[in-house]
Amino acid sequence: MDRFRLRQNPFAGPAGTDTVGLETSSYMAKLSVRDLDVSGKRVLMRVDYNVPMEEKDGAMVINDTTRIKETLPTLNLLVSKGARVILAAHLGRPDGKREPSMSLAPVAVKLGEMLGKPVAFVDETVGEKAEAAANALKDGEILLLENVRFHAEEEENDPVFAARLARLADVYANDAFGAAHRAHASTSGVARILSAWGSPCAAGLLMERELKFLGDELENPARPFVVILGGAKVSDKIKVIDRLLEKADTVLIGGAMAYTFKLAHGGKTGKSLVEKDHTGTALAAESKAAAKGVKFLLPTDTVIADLKDTGKLNKKGRPVFEFVNPRVNTGDIPDECEGFDIGPETAKTYAEVLASAKTILWNGPMGMFEDKRFAEGTTAVALAVVAATQNNGAKSIIGGGDSVKAVNKAGLGDKVTFASTGGGASLEFLEGVPLPGVTALSDK
Ligand code: AMP
Numbered sequence: 001m002d003r004f005r006l007r008q009n010p011f012a013g014p015a016g017t018d019t020v021g022l023e024t025s026s027y028m029a030k031l032s033v034r035d036l037d038v039s040g041k042r043v044l045m046r047v048d049y050n051v052p053m054e055e056k057d058g059a060m061v062i063n064d065t066t067r068i069k070e071t072l073p074t075l076n077l078l079v080s081k082g083a084r085v086i087l088a089a090h091l092g093r094p095d096g097k098r099e100p101s102m103s104l105a106p107v108a109v110k111l112g113e114m115l116g117k118p119v120a121f122v123d124e125t126v127g128e129k130a131e132a133a134a135n136a137l138k139d140g141e142i143l144l145l146e147n148v149r150f151h152a153e154e155e156e157n158d159p160v161f162a163a164r165l166a167r168l169a170d171v172y173a174n175d176a177f178g179a180a181h182r183a184h185a186s187t188s189g190v191a192r193i194l195s196a197w198g199s200p201c202a203a204g205l206l207m208e209r210e211l212k213f214l215g216d217e218l219e220n221p222a223r224p225f226v227v228i229l230g231g232a233k234v235s236d237k238i239k240v241i242d243r244l245l246e247k248a249d250t251v252l253i254g255g256a257m258a259y260t261f262k263l264a265h266g267g268k269t270g271k272s273l274v275e276k277d278h279t280g281t282a283l284a285a286e287s288k289a290a291a292k293g294v295k296f297l298l299p300t301d302t303v304i305a306d307l308k309d310t311g312k313l314n315k316k317g318r319p320v321f322e323f324v325n326p327r328v329n330t331g332d333i334p335d336e337c338e339g340f341d342i343g344p345e346t347a348k349t350y351a352e353v354l355a356s357a358k359t360i361l362w363n364g365p366m367g368m369f370e371d372k373r374f375a376e377g378t379t380a381v382a383l384a385v386v387a388a389t390q391n392n393g394a395k396s397i398i399g400g401g402d403s404v405k406a407v408n409k410a411g412l413g414d415k416v417t418f419a420s421t422g423g424g425a426s427l428e429f430l431e432g433v434p435l436p437g438v439t440a441l442s443d444k
Contacts, residue, residue, distance in 0.1 A: 029443060030203050030438065030443060031441060031444055032202055033074060033077060033202045033204050035202065040084070042083075042134055042135075042137065042170045043083045043084065043085050043170070044088060044171070044190065045172075045173040045175055046172075046174045046190075046437070047071045047087050048071075048175070049068060049089035049091060050089070050092070050178070051063070051067050053106070061106070062106060065114065067421070068111055069114065070175075071204070072114060073206070074204035074205040075111075075142065077205065079115075079140045080140075082139040083139070083140070086134050087142065089107070089147070089148065090179070091147050094147060094150055096150070096151060096153075096155075099147075099150070102149075103123070104144055104145075105121050105123070108121035109121075111142075120137070120142065120143040121143070121144050122146065123146050124145070125165070131167060134168045148165075148184075148185070153185060154184050154186060155182075157184050161189070163190075165190040166190050166194050169190075169194060169199070171194075171199055171201075172199060172200070172201040174191065174201070174203060175203075175205065176207070177206060177207050177211075177420070177421055177425055177437075178422045179425070180437030181422070181424050187437040188439075195440070207438075213397050214399065217359070217397065218359070221358070221359035221395075222359050222394075225247060225248050225357070225359040226354055226360050227244045227247075227248040227250070227362075227363075228350070228354075228361070228362040228381060229241060229253055229254070229364050230257065230363070230365050231255045231257060231363070231365060232255065232256045232257065232273060233256070234257045234260045234261070234281055234285075235275055236257075237363070240363060240430045240431050242285065245285070245288050249295065250295040251289060252350045253299070254381070255365055256339070256367075257364070258298055258342070259272040261282045267332055268334075268335070271307060271335075271337065272304075272333060272337075272339040297349065297350070299342045300346050301329065301330045301346055302343050302346075303326055303327070303329070303373075303376070304329045304338060304340070305324060305338060305340060305374075306323070306325045306336060307322075307336065307338060308322040308324045323338065323371070323374075326373045326374070329343070330343070330345075340368045341374040342366045342381075344376075344380075347376070347377050347381065350384065354384040354388045355387065355391075356392065357388050358392065358394050359395050359397075360397065362381070362385060362396070362397070362399060362403050362407075363398075363400065363401075364401075365406045366378040369402075369409065375406070375409070375410075379406075379410045386416060389415065389416055390415070394417075397418045398416050398418065399427070400420040400425070400426030
């Protein structure tokens, strides 16, 4: 059998209850589209086509087709199996209203170009017209429905709307990991209904890969297992830190959250982003690491800058500062300065740790990487992750959101083992939260 055992979530702990009150088990294997005979069947597949668009000469143009590209393997598989594919997706936040600039029509055209075969589009999501379009499909043909969020019932997970979606399909598939943390009609409700009607609900290939790398691969990681955690706030990442302390050999901390740790140790952090209320949380994480024998490394140097008042106000009426005179700092951060990146000594230490890693999980940038003066720490860590992948055979998993953006910005996105397509979904999954879009899928 060449199938992956899709597991729910190795960090989920003992059997629990998901958001819709159903029993979940932590290691439940999920059905994959590869397991299904879909020939001649109508397969309703939820995809993540929430692509960035802008208006050019009166038409909406897609700026980045990555999310569309990510679905091509599943689509090609379904087409080769003779499925009649009906795609459901959301775009933007139309708040339950028909908003022409958020129509998925341009996505159907682009998808057709990328697949090299036409993709039909229907300007309805449910109802007679959508059903007629779905029923008119021949084996191997694809139809894209209009934006599910043109209906307020989508985000309300309204059972009647979910049932109207279910009427379009014989089989359900979900390839939208990035939307799996939302219990919406097209991610959860429709699967619950189709399951109740006896129809299989399967993970698409992209969803399968997400569950494999964020789930199975971290369940019994090859060691040393090094976890890199950065980003803005300790409070956003504490649940992930807590879970990963059960599995990791070493944790490397960076980003603004490192300053909350510094503050907790009595250090001065100047004007750096800190969470005064979370110094206790930071110290508790360090104590847990010590108790578990997990090495827990904090930055030993940092890149700081002076703040120069521009005299301007932002949209919220707050003064806008420029960051000037960036420089490396050790010890206390001067009162008038702010920290924006890990320093070179820290980057070197982290790179040395990463060189012998066999499994790496990275969530959150090491600094304010959007400004290239403060991207060096993040880039150095990205290069070290790639080096460990190439030279040490490490499995490197980039856990979503800004860390993936940072790795892509450094031009290294295709040199890591896996970069998650989920932002909030990856974080929640790593926290051990059962994702409604995953729990709703059929068990093997
Ligand atoms: P998160 O979503 O928590 O992973 O945080 C990512 C954001 O944290 C990015 O937009 C970074 O610019 C920001 N960030 C990371 N380090 C710093 C820092 N030292 N100061 C300000 N922002 C930071």
